[in-house]
Amino acid sequence: MAAYAAVTSLLQTLDNLSQTHTSHSLLYKKEQTEVLSDKYTFLKTFLDDFTNIFHEDIKMKHLERMIQEAANGVEDTIDSHKEVMKKIKVNKFNNKISHSRDTSSQILLDQKDVIIGLDEDLLRIKDRLIVQSSRLEVVPIIGMGGIGKTTLARRVYDDSLIAYHFYVRAWTNVSQEFDTREIFLDDMWSIEAWQHVRRSFPDDRNGSRIVLTTRLVDVASCACSGNILHQMRFLSMEESWTLLRDKVFGNGSYPPELEKIGRYIGHQCQGLPLAVVAIGVLLSKMSKETSSWENVAEKVGSLMSSDTMDCLNILSLSYNHLPQYLKTCFLYMGVFAETREIPVWKLIKLWISEGFVKKVNHKNIEDVAEENLRELVDRSLVLVGKHTSLGKIKTCKMHDLVRDMCLREAYYENFIHCKTRYDKDDLLENINCLRRIVDFNNYGSSGHSIFIPLARSVFFKHQYNFCSPARSRFRLLRILDVCSVPFFNCSQSITEFIHLRYPACPSFDGLVQSICKLRNLQNLVIHDLSSFASLITTQSLAWEVLNMPQLRHIHTKNISFFIPPPTSLIAERESHLQTLTGLMPSSCNDEVFLRIPNLKKLGILVVDDSDTIGNCYCLDNLVHSTQLEKLKILSKLPNLEVLKLKDHAFHGLIWKLSDEDEDGFFQLKFLLLESLHLKQWEATSYHFPSLEHLVLTDCRYLEQIPFDFAEIQTLQLIELHKCMLSVLISAEQIQEEQQSLGNDDLIIRVNYIRE
Structure with missing residues (x-):
């Protein structure tokens, strides 16, 4: 209890410090700001240590939230430099603190429950x-x-x-x-x-x-x-139904008309025995009528997060045991939609922009974030979706029950406010303490035009104008993810977001000059959400954007852009840009690559016959990008039939074609790779469905041809010159597979093979 008294005293000191600044103050003195900064650093450090010692004690959980709220309040004050920190009311905190007993999942799963599978x-x-x-x-x-x-x-x-x-x-x-x-x-x-x-x-x-x-x-x-x-593996659909049936009916018979709806309910539990048993307990207490079970089937997701709270309490054991830095990372995953896998690149950028990831020694901060994600996977809270070509996690996801637990904890801790169609609109009730807002509503505009002073992140998942930035003034905003261009009804409105680090929107045309004034910008995400997948929007990217001091990543989708020469003399600064996608080949020149020497990931998008890679020799200029690790070339040319890539363009790189459905060389018949330092090549038959002739010359580091090329029915000739033996072996395997499919036309010609 000494710790409780000590921290309470510290919170009172901060409270008194806050009251010395009147609401009329516009600026803090430098000394006052430094004091607040020191207190904030101390609070965050203390909170990390504190949560490693106390996990489940109710009073300590209450105090943990007090410390977190105090730290957030000090951080708000430091960021704004003009707003008085809200008074910390020790005795009026929300008492809905999540807690659960230290026990295993035997609470709902006894030894008689799960013998299936x-x-x-x-x-x-x-x-x-x-x-x-x-x-x-x-x-x-x-x-x-x-x-x-x-x-x-x-x-x-x-x-x-x-x-x-x-x-x-x-x-x-x-x-x-x-x-x-x-x-x-x-x-x-x-x-x-x-x-x-x-x-x-x-x-x-x-x-x-x-x-x-x-x-x-x-x-x-x-x-x-x-x-x-x-x-341990998840249950299959058949096993889920068997377990559910046994839990409801025992070893006795069951009404056959319930089997179809019962199988659906079992499938909704996603193979987790605990969820199946929890729903089975509920169904065993209900009438055995189809209408009753259909009602459960419609609400099975919400039932598992409300009527069967013990189920979530069991899962929350893993959350309660997390260190503080992983708790924030885990809770933040609740901003992603339930039905989709989470792109790891985006998750990591959001974590970093929020300030959840702290740099460790000399490690790259993105690497530290990946380690945090791996910890959550190792703790069985996050599931791996897809892997990258280098074995890293590309996408991840959460089991529905784990996500329900995540959102519940986020609500209790006032970490995220998620608005759906069925939510009562309680924004105004907590307006002064909402920091992260996610609107999943797909049923028209919410019609809000309100002042949300402490919001750090806002996510609007559908295309409507939730509120006008010019009027709402999210003065502390760091993350802005919107799907509608009208959100920016005035180019000047975005300049109010002086703390903005991560904007994501469908277009930045007309906003370039305003964006360049955002000195804290770390990421720029441009995503064209047009329903026409093959429609590519072309925009210009000003030199001023490349000149931004903190900008590290530019991500695009269905957007191509060119970089025109600067119209006036610009004082160049050191560029920290590491990711650049959607660049047109005509802008892949010496001037551009010399300007961004720290580039690690480059995406080139070919959208015009006059702007092909071969015509502008853009890959020759990559010799200036000495830090480049990943090169991605996408073609949107409907009639491109010949493509030649030459002269050391892939030095130490991997050529991985995108998984997006619209990406591929659909009409390409001839492909030449010559004198490349390419090591790994990842592609499928989908990317080259019309390929007839493949030539590999002096690709001395290439390990193999993608085996999926065996499914390209048009393939007639593979020529190999100065390649490794493993490449020849892969070509012969492709030939054998084609022959087994009835295609005897594929020929392999070999000039010289390196041992």
Whole structure:
């Protein structure tokens, strides 16, 4: 309680400091601002340490929120330099603090509940336990909350063969706040806890075994005797229905008319046993009529986040155990729509723009953000969608239940306000404390024209004018993601967002000069949301944009732009630009690339027959981009039949064609890659559906031809000159696959192969 009293005293000091600045003050003195900055830094550091010690204590959770609110208040004051920090009212905080007991997911899943789909898992674990080895072996079972780790472990523990093989057995649970001397040892929450437990089990060479369940990859990896972690899988559709049916009807018969709707409900649970059981408990208490089950089917998502709160409380255990820097990163994922995978590049840029990611030593801040994401994956809170060609995470997602838990925690902590069609409009009730607003409403304008003084992020998912920036004055705004150009009804309005770091909008035509005045801008995202996928908008990008001091990334979609020569003398500054996509080949000149020497990712978009790569020799100029790591070339030419890429354009690079449906060389018949330092080439038959002739000359580092080329039915000839043996092997595999499909026309010609 000494910590509670000390922090309360600190909050009162900050409160008194805030009151010394009257509401009429326009500027803070330098000394006052420095004091506030020091207090803010101290509060954030203290909060990180504080949450590592206290997780579930109600009073401490209350105090944690007080500290967070105080830190946010000080940060607001520092950013605005003209607004008095809101008075901290210690005794009037929202008392709806999320809490849950330290227990495993056995709350809803007892040993009789989930036996569906575990037979294969059971056999694998048993084989690892009874293997003939006298050494102590540890077998970790890993997976997200509610997936059945404890149930599997209990089945193993109670199995007759295991009971016979191990004449001494013990079952223990480990809570998050364990006591070394009195440790209630099933869900292992930290490496430290494992290390304490491990000391009690010496390797006496008598064939002892330990089965460990955890949601954390690092704990499992630390404990595992070998390199194999037993990863729990989700239930199949059939298994989900079987589990739901058994939970509702037991082993008895069921009305056949309920099977179709029952299967749908089971599918909606997305393979998570805990969700299936939770809904099964609900259905078992309802009438067995089709209309009742249809009503559940319509509301199954919301039911799992309200009527079955124990389900979310179980999942929230993983959230409560996160360090503070990961809590903010996790909660922020709630701004993304439920049905789509999350692009990692965008998630990372948003985290950084919000200030959630702190630079560590000499690491690139984007690398630190990727490590944060990997931690959330390892803690079974985030699922991996797709991988990049280099093995990094390209897209990620959350299970629906985890997302529900995320939004619930975000609401309790006043972290995000999400507005949907069904929400009552309570913006005005909390107007002075809303910092992040997400509007998923797709049913017309909300009609708001309000003053939201503390908003840091706003996301408007559909094309309507939620509110006018000129009138609402989001003076502290850092993130602005809109889908409608009319949002900017005045080019001068955007200049009011002096703290803006991440704007995303369909167009920046007419806003360039205004954007250049935003000195804190780190990212510029231009996305054309036209329903015509093949329609490309062409815009100009002024030299002043490349000259912005903090700008690091320019992302575009369905937008091509050219960079005209500067019309007047511009005082050049050091450019930190790392990402540039949508650039037309005619702008890939020495002058441009010399201006952006730190460029790492470049996307070239060919949209005109007169502006082809071959005509302007744009790739020759890439020799100035010594930091370039990734080059992406997209063609929007409907009639392009011949493409030749030459002369070391791909030095140390990967050529990965986009996954977007509209991207590809659909009419291309002849492709030449000559004297390139290209190492990896990722493409599919979809990208080159009409290709007839492929020539690879002096591509000495290229590892192989994409195997999916075996599905290109028009392919007739592959020529290889001065290529690696692995390239020839891949060509022969393509030829064999084509022959198995009945195409005997493909010929391979080889001049010289490097050993």
